[in-house]
Amino acid sequence: MTVDKGNKLARASLDNSSSSQLATDPKLDSGSQKRIGDQLRAMYDELMQQPVPDRFKDLLDQLDKKNGGKEGSQ
Amino acid sequence: MTPEPEPELREALLAAVPSLRAFAISLSGQVDRADDLVQDTLLRALSNLHRFEPGTNLNAWLFTILRNLFHSEYRKRRREVEDPDGSYAGRLKVQPEQGSHLDFEDFRSALAQLPADQREALLLVGASGFSYEEAANICECAVGTIKSRVNRARIRLASLLNVDDIEDLGPDSMTRAALQG
Structure with a gap:
């Protein structure tokens, strides 16, 4: 009955690494890794869904129009 | 001689903005600064279009530019401001709520x-x-x-x-x- 207790296990496995895991580079258990990843993506998705500020559309529109004359200095 | 942004390119750049912003905001922790970073990135991309190899990953190229701008600006700020720790974390510090x-x-x-x-x-x-x-x-x-x-x-x-x-x-x-x- 050494199973379960997901997170404790993960930490324990860092110490007595019977696996071939490199002791110098411990890995997070997959459950924690998933929770971190989910939170990261949730935060990121929220940012991605924000509307694009007009300044960027304006910027690209302007450059679109006046391009050709402007950057010819090289 | 001057490479002109073509309509598709304009659309591609515009399409990249949300992910560039998300990256910049997460990187810098500040929306205003992030938007400036994105704007500088687009400007730099447009004036360096000749360096972009068509067919390669446009997003990766843009992210590279943004990241370089972020780091050079960061280094500059660190020199200007008496803040040897570059206390990004400090500025961002929020009161920990035990929710x-x-x-x-x-x-x-x-x-x-x-x-x-x-x-x-x-x-x-x-x-x-x-x-x-x-x-x-x-x-x-x-x-x-x-x-x-x-x-x-x-x-x-x-x-x-x-x-x-x-x-x-x-x-x-x-x-x-x-x-x-």
Whole structure:
């Protein structure tokens, strides 16, 4: 009955690494890794869904129009 | 001679803006600064279009530009401001609220406490959808370095957010253990 207790296990496995895991580079258990990843993506998705500020559309529109004359200095 | 942004390119640049912004905001922790970064990135991209190889990953190219701008600006600010610690984390510090719900503020402040190289590696691989190889190109380092940074970032976040501390999860830990077991 050494199973379960997901997170404790993960930490324990860092110490007595019977696996071939490199002791110098411990890995997070997959459950924690998933929770971190989910939170990261949730935060990121929220940012991605924000509307694009007009300044960027304006910027690209302007450059679109006046391009050709402007950057010819090289 | 001057490469002109074609309509498709304009659309492609515009389409890249949300992910560039998300990256910049997460990297810098400030929306205003992030938007300036994105704007500078677009301007630089447009004036360096001749360096972009058609058919390669436009997003990766743009992220590379943004990242370089961020770092050069960061270094500059560190010199200007008497702030040897570059206290990104300090500026971002939020009062820790002991709410039980998942709060992005907590996550953001934990993210802010990561070393910059770990933060950007995690953002590129874990959120922006780049492969380890692409992230390594963007950060101009070895693939193994990126992997190691991402790994260390996750471990640090887990400890900052108590994700790996079963004692702190309270009654819910039973459920979690059951679900995982």
